[in-house]
Amino acid sequence: MKKNNGFLFSLPVILLVLIFFVYPLFDVFRISFMEWTVIGTKKYIGFSNYLKTFQEFEFWQSLSNTLIYTIMVTPLIFIPALLAAILLKSNNTRNSILRTIFFIPCTISLVASSYIWNWLLNDSYGIFNYFFIKMGFVSEGINWFSSTWSARVIICISVAWKTFGFSMIFILAGLSSISPDIYEAAEIDGCNKKRAFFSITLPLVKPTLMLALILSIAGSFKGFDQFLIMTGGGPMRTTQPIIMYINKVAFNAYDMGRSAAISVLFLLILLFVSYQQIRLGGYYDDD
Amino acid sequence: MMTIKKKNITKEIFVYLIFIILSAIFLFPIYWTFITAFKPSAEILKYPPRLIPATCTLDQFNKLFTAGNGVFLQYIKNTVIITIGTILLVLFIIIPCSFSFALLPYKGQKIIFILVLSIIMVPFQSLLVPLYNLLTKLKLFNTKIGIILIYSTFFMPFCIFMMRNAFKQLPKAIYESALLDGAGDFMIMMKIYLPLCIPSVVSCIIYLFINGWNDFILSFIFSSSDKVRNIQVGINLFGKERFTSDWGIINTGTVIAIIPTVILFIILQKYYVQGMTTGAVKE
Amino acid sequence: MKKTFCLIIIVLMTFTNVFAQGGMEATKESKPVMLTVWDSNAGIEGVVNKFNEKMESEGRNVRAKFELIPYDQQVPKFIASLNAKTAPDIYSLDVVQYPYFISIGAFTDITDVYESMPYKNSLPKGMLPVGSKDGRVYALPYELDLSSIIYNKDMFRDAGLDPENPPQTWDEFTIACRALTKDLDGDGVTDQWAFAEVGNSGGGYMFWFMPWIWGNNGRMFDDSGNLVLNSPEVKETLQYWYDLIYKEKVVIKTSINWGSGDRYNAFVARKIAMYLGGNFNISSLQTDAPDMDFGVCLIPRNRGQNASFAGGNMIGITSQSKNVPEAKEFLKFAFSEDVLVETYAPNLALVPRADLYDNKYYKAIPQMSIFADILAASRTPVSLKYNLIYEPVLYYFQGALLDKIPVNKAVEECATEINRLIK
Structure with a gap:
């Protein structure tokens, strides 16, 4: 290895990473062992923030809300994405227009999509309730956010609408990387379309599928905007995700120490998911 | 022969019809928000709602831009400044860094690369408290620079990965022969390598723009005044107004927030998709 | 390997400290007095503008600037600013929040301002205890919501x-x-x-x-x-x-x-x-x-x-204000008849002085006549x-x-x- 400017070239990035990533990463662990209510002094109190968190019903409630949401929204994103990717695989004008259309909601923000859906579903002036009344499903406007499960379903539908195009593009990229020669060879060997899909396409595209799945799960775990805007966590905190809880403990109850402890727990849970993302994404395996 | 062809045409028409209906339903939410933004206030709260507005006006836009002494314009300005600042800062620091990762090995480089990539693994949502602590200490809380630095840190790993791959794909011999001609590393990067990697740079820019423009939680937590808040937080402020809830203003704000990203996507689709799917397919 | 890592961390800590101190020096205040006024209610901007006009006409180098704080962020932002030592000079904050902030010493004693007000008996009595502690006054009722x-x-x-x-x-x-x-x-x-x-x-x-x-x-x-x-x-x-x-x-x-x-x-x-x-x-x-x-x-x-429920905002001077005399002057100005009636009454916002309720703006609107009664029946819980x-x-x-x-x-x-x- 001869001497070059490599280190100098990466120095700004190294500084940024150290100050805004490595230091906070250590700090979150440090703060999680402290009693610190923003105003006033900090003092180390061992594991009591963690113990307090484990005893808090709201913590388990928020965690299970996040899990339920992830379990509900993942198939809602994934199945349409897989279907769309398979149907729109071949390149022609119709397919590329449809791909574009399906991808448009991915480019808008969660804030925007949440308000769009809130307005569609408004109990008094929303167009969806009007359709439902006209079709005779309901007799009067329903407030979809006043019961736990309808609120959850609505949030999942709006997020699936917004993000499924992303998974679709992802899977399409994986599908298009399969060389057509393989199919030709299979056809010569007398393999029909159905078998070709299950024994050639699926195994070859599996890593991409897994990565898309992991990305979507990680995204669901980090959900916050859609909950804050669509339900504010209600009714009775049943749609309050863990990030909203972290945020509330820190910036509404000013209990920075406990918020850091919850953050650490969240981080540890998510680390497993994220590790799979890095592994499947092939970020490391080049040299 | 004829009947088969006829059957095919009917089938084609049928398929197209289904696709048209499907995409119409799919885009209906966006359509509904758009036309609400152009309805007069009285019509917005009318029941039954009208699918096609009886009259089109710019009242809602007028109301949105005059509310609170034009604070919404300020939000748009902030968002543009912060997004462009992030793009410039990230490009400025990651291009040399990616170049070094691709062509200029040094001791400990691998660890730094892993460190950069581990940012992808650690969700910034779990670092809100320490980041808040850090920004307060650095006197960067509620400043555009503070938000730019945080955006840069957490949005750059993907770009580094993308640029490094782009640099790596070019033959190493170019670098070696240029070195023999007496060119410096910086000149080689700027004059030879970078021009060949422009598509990747464009993808990075789009990726950063979309992420910066659409961010909510970071701006929500690390800004406290109208001088710093971005457009997404601004819409939420209008939406969470205390004693009124003006759906005209909310829908209009939403329309303004989605137009830039949608247009950018439609114009630069190819780069956009490339940027978003890096890492999906192993080359 | 471990050594390098530790070294990096040490360098990092030093960096952040250096930055922190550098930042502090940079924010030393300049000569002209600039009062920062926070409020979740945009109405006060009119008061700020009138105050600036007055200061300009008197040729004094004192100005006020207004910052709108969204209602649901007025506490988190205040906490954040107290922590960062960037609290405003004057804060008009939700009445119910005062007992806590007064108890941690976030507000300055303004008993002298209250005592000097000739109309102090017209201020809503149901709200005054919320802004007081041990007989001292720290905040005064300002923008009322009933x-x-x-x-x-x-x-x-x-x-x-x-x-x-x-x-x-x-x-x-x-x-x-x-x-x-x-x-x-x-x-x-x-x-x-x-x-x-x-x-x-x-x-x-x-x-x-x-x-x-x-x-x-x-x-x-x-x-x-x-x-x-x-x-x-x-x-x-x-x-x-x-x-x-x-x-x-x-x-x-x-x-x-x-x-x-x-x-x-x-x-x-x-x-x-x-x-x-x-x-x-x-x-x-x-x-x-x-x-x-x-x-x-x-x-x-x-x-x-x-x-x-007597809600709305009380106004006080924070303990981090470096311009207390000017801030007190602003307070007195903000309570004067002209300013209150001409800034708040045209928008039908309720003014804190009961002696100003028969102004021409309220009288023009029949629905406003009952608010004097409602004010008399109102109270605020203290916690x-x-x-x-x-x-x-x-x-x-x-x-x-x-x-x-x-x-x-x-x-x-x-x-x-x-x-x-x-x-």
């Missing part, structure tokens, strides 16, 4: 009710509600509702539901600050609201998930006949529903007296940890009204939870 009921007089007439005699007791209220709930087009579905109850915000329950509890002789805290929420009076009040929804069927059920803006919209769209609003709705109703004949009345009582009350109140009261928790159990568990939190 909870009340706003009703549609045309709908009263159509239902055979006297629009000039709105219901004063629960019994009268129930009777009026029955008459006001109608199926206008005869399809078996109610399309005009009598009333909408508080929905999805804890602050909303405090501001609009608490006066019903007071009107039934219930309380949240007794005089020595103990929680007395767990009482038959409170349970009875919540049961009354529950019955209005499920027994009388006169309250639109979806309203349990509404915000105050949704109630306002429903009233403007003539979907409901009465709603829980306040003085802050009067001027916007005039623009949004110009042809509606509406009235304002007190929240009905049962066993106690008609009551209203050091008021913020922590919101969550349980919302959780249990909304839970009871959504029929998810039995009423008695909701009140009992709410009291237990609040006690646990404020302990």
